Amino acid sequence: VLVAAVLDDFIATTRTDLGRLDAAIAARDAEETRRRAHRVKGASRIVGAHRLTGLAQQIEDAVLDSGHGWTTVEPLAGELRATFAGAVTAEP
Secondary structure (H helix, E strand, O other), X not given: OHHHHHHHHHXXXXXXXXXXXXXXXXXXXXXXXXXXXXXXXXXXXXXOOHXXXXXXXXXXXXXXXXXXXXXXXXXXXHHHHHHHHHHHHHOO
């Protein structure tokens, strides 16, 4: 029961964070983009979603690296969303 509750919370909060991440990217808000990626990274790490953790870290790094800019962040965010969707669909 506890594991199910943790996973349900992870799914709900990550959906919210991904929506806010998309909004931050659309607004070119670097700080909010970094903050939302950081939240997804932390939550993913807690539940052992290593691929999501890595993608969120890459988004954080890309936001901080002005040389790459948004052209790197946007495809990573798409991959993060797709990976999350696949993980949620695959749950038993």
